[in-house]
Amino acid sequence: MELLQNDLFLRAARGEKTERVPVWMMRQAGRILAEYRAVREKAGSFIQLATTPELAAEVTIQPVDLLGVDAAIIFSDILVVPEAMGLPYEMEEKRGPVFPNVVKTTADIDALRIADPETDLGYVLEAIKIVKRDLNGRVPLIGFAGAPFTIFCYMVEGRGSKTFSVAKKALYADPEFSHKLLQKITDSTIAYLKAQIAVGANLVQIFDSWAGILSPEQYREYSLPYIKQICNAVTEAPVTVFAKGAFFARQEIGQLSCSVVGLDWNMDAAESRVLIPNKTLQGNLDPCVLYAPYDQIRKEVRKMIDTFGTQHYIANLGHGVYPDTDPDKVRCFIETVKEYSSL
Numbered sequence: 001m002e003l004l005q006n007d008l009f010l011r012a013a014r015g016e017k018t019e020r021v022p023v024w025m026m027r028q029a030g031r032i033l034a035e036y037r038a039v040r041e042k043a044g045s046f047i048q049l050a051t052t053p054e055l056a057a058e059v060t061i062q063p064v065d066l067l068g069v070d071a072a073i074i075f076s077d078i079l080v081v082p083e084a085m086g087l088p089y090e091m092e093e094k095r096g097p098v099f100p101n102v103v104k105t106t107a108d109i110d111a112l113r114i115a116d117p118e119t120d121l122g123y124v125l126e127a128i129k130i131v132k133r134d135l136n137g138r139v140p141l142i143g144f145a146g147a148p149f150t151i152f153c154y155m156v157e158g159r160g161s162k163t164f165s166v167a168k169k170a171l172y173a174d175p176e177f178s179h180k181l182l183q184k185i186t187d188s189t190i191a192y193l194k195a196q197i198a199v200g201a202n203l204v205q206i207f208d209s210w211a212g213i214l215s216p217e218q219y220r221e222y223s224l225p226y227i228k229q230i231c232n233a234v235t236e237a238p239v240t241v242f243a244k245g246a247f248f249a250r251q252e253i254g255q256l257s258c259s260v261v262g263l264d265w266n267m268d269a270a271e272s273r274v275l276i277p278n279k280t281l282q283g284n285l286d287p288c289v290l291y292a293p294y295d296q297i298r299k300e301v302r303k304m305i306d307t308f309g310t311q312h313y314i315a316n317l318g319h320g321v322y323p324d325t326d327p328d329k330v331r332c333f334i335e336t337v338k339e340y341s342s343l
Helices: 008-013 034-043 046-051 053-066 080-084 106-111 122-135 148-157 165-173 175-198 216-222 224-233 247-254 269-275 287-291 294-308 327-341
Strands: 090-092 096-098 141-146 203-208 239-243 260-262 280-285 313-317
Touching: 008 203, 008 313, 034 046, 034 053, 046 053, 046 090, 053 122, 080 148, 080 175, 106 175, 122 141, 122 175, 141 148, 141 175, 148 165, 148 175, 148 203, 148 224, 165 175, 165 216, 175 203, 175 216, 175 224, 203 224, 203 260, 216 224, 216 247, 224 239, 224 247, 239 247, 247 260, 247 269, 269 280, 269 294, 280 287, 280 294, 287 294, 287 327, 294 313, 294 327
Parallel strands: 141 203, 203 239, 239 260, 260 280, 280 313
Antiparallel strands: 090 096
């Protein structure tokens, strides 16, 4: 068992008593920090940064040193999985990820491989090893992957979209194709998350970023069963499920064999406690609160903690921190959580 100097995050995830609420942020290693931007410039591109283990490790640790968060999250991208399956992507400045080729037919699915983490994603595993060495037990490390449906969206659509209508069309027009691709993504994701844990990730988070574009009925058919498979298979460390926009599925997500359920800012904290009584909750401050004056940020954070309570709770934003957020406002959020929630 690894000895951690600060294990608040893991204890909260496991449902154990904590002296205060642990806090971290999605996208905490990123453009809010000038130090990140300097490393990103040195790398030359986002993909180069994510695939160079030493540099990925450096930006993973920055928020621990500079912001005082209670957990690090490996710097990577959810789209490394489709790339490892044989569908490479490019990152276009200001437009985001683009796939030159997309999956259109069953033959396209057959041409994909189930990712081998050691060979196809070895650079992520190497970055995790470096982070674990350099963190030296200061805080836990979070590994992650995209949920199968979210990955499916990009592999079928080829780029980000507000509606993902091309991907959703496939669900209606060709359910057999859709399930076949989702299963292959799921098999790759299980292997990848297990490999992350094997080299040192203390907890893994599943990001279902596009959950909210599905109807409740479609979510139950095309997303939940695959997340359930992952939760059932990944038993070596706690699992967090974060399904943005899936407020309608909270009860069912709460019944999965995960330890933590992440909430976005549209999911009421008190109502979520009733719907998910036996799990640790994570979230869910609106990232836009961090544009407010300091007093307003403190007020909103205190209100959030009053609603969630100080146990079985991990403070976070309801989505990733926005890149133009002032780092001092971020520090205000983190410090207020620590001060206000201390027993």
